[in-house]
Amino acid sequence: MRSLIPFLTQAHRWLALLTAPVLLLIILSGLVLAFKPVVEAGARAPVDVASLSRALEQADPGHKAGVMSLSSDGTRFVLSSRGTGAMGEFDAQSGARVGAAGFDLFGLARNLHTNLLVGAGWLVTLTTSVTVILFLSGFLLGWRRLRNTLSGWHAGLGWLAWPLAALTPVTGLMMAFHLGTASLPYYEAGRPLPLVKVIEIASQQVDLSKLAQVRTFRGGAVMLTVQDEPRAALYLVTSAGELLRSGGPGWVRMLHEGTWAGAFSGLFTFVSTLPLLGLLLTGLLTWWRRHRLLNAAL
Structure with missing residues (x-):
């Protein structure tokens, strides 16, 4: 040696x-x-899912947004899109654009x-x-x-x-x-559904009052992050409209990201x-x- x-x-x-x-x-x-x-620690304000869906439809009538992130107080959401889709910060009640999305350090x-x-x-x-x-x-x-x-x-x-x-x-x-x-459930690949449609499908089966984010995912699925303290619950809505519960981020990811x-x-x-x-x-x-x-x- x-x-x-x-x-x-x-x-x-x-x-x-x-x-x-x-x-x-x-x-x-x-x-x-x-x-x-x-920064994100603390309780999230309950989300009025029906009002949020109407506001999202108003903000993104072309259904081109790929990511919607809700503020912790539930009063605003930020949309990100590719191409000519809606982008910026919007009011969660009216869907009116209130400004450009702020600098996202994280x-x-x-x-x-x-x-x-x-x-x-x-x-x-x-x-x-x-x-x-x-x-x-x-x-x-x-x-x-x-x-x-x-x-x-x-x-x-x-x-x-x-x-x-x-x-x-x-x-x-x-x-x-x-x-x-955590392993992901199997699903057939396809085109992602509009975010507002995904929220509608998921709200019929799970409680979305602590919804934090909706974003397109691999294989045409859309992932919903529900901030179930102290960890997040993850759901997938496939292109066929099927709601799947993910196994969560898993301990390895939580240890790495410091979210446990x-x-x-x-x-x-x-x-x-x-x-x-x-x-x-x-x-x-x-x-x-x-x-x-x-x-x-x-």
């Missing part, structure tokens, strides 16, 4: 350097997303976190895989004496904070490969991600200091 330590050290160092820019973006966007459960952070804004989800998955490998190789390098130096802090964080630091990359990798996540206990779990996810950021920064600074000293000696 000792003969492998130089190879593991080099592999650990270069894998970290090659993936550092992408990993930094993933970590920083993840820190922003950790506050989403904190939406931007999620897009950056999952595909780097350019559809590079594969690169996010690859970087997450490398991060898990870095944890494993760090353990194989063995326990080192802790010192008050950059490398000492790096080693100390890796050994003492690994349960927290490894939580988000491990659960993120599991999500990427659909391990431990509302505001508390969001703060926990934020704190657990800080050691990962510390490992990245101390590792980069250690390499830079060593690189600069080597250049000065030449």
Whole structure:
């Protein structure tokens, strides 16, 4: 094993350097997303489904909207559409447009976190895989004496904070490969129904008084998110008009996103991600200091 330590050290160092820019973006966007459960914590105002349906029909007569998100007080909703569909913020009683949709910080952070804004989800998955490998190789390098130096802090964080630091990359990798996540019910693919029709179908079978979002989903289905505290209940309405209950986000996703206990779990996810950021920064600074000293000696 000792003969492998130089190879593991080099592999650990270069894998970290090659993936550092992408990993930094993933970590920083993840820190922003950790506050989403904190901001959205608290009870939602009951929704008048009949009034909401009329307002949605008024706001989107062409039925082109792909996402409708309700405010927590139930007075407004935001529509997102592709092409020439309705977009902006609307009154939940009249359907009148009250303004453009505000800047969605969490939406931007999620897009950056999952595909780097350019559809590079594969690169996010690859970087997450490398991060898990870095944890494993760090353990194989063995326990080192802790010192008050950059490398000492790096080693100390890796050994003492690994349960927290490894939580988000491990659960993120599991999500990427659909391990431990809730399975979706089977349904035939088709064209998605209009959002207002989906709400009408679902309201006849389930309580939508805590409806939070309606959005088009894969295979032509439409997903409804009902904020059943502390977790969300998920439903699918297929293109054939069939209502299906999803298994929920699953514990792996809830651990990764910090949604298992509302505001508390969001703060926990934020704190657990800080050691990962510390490992990245101390590792980069250690390499830079060593690189600069080597250049000065030449």
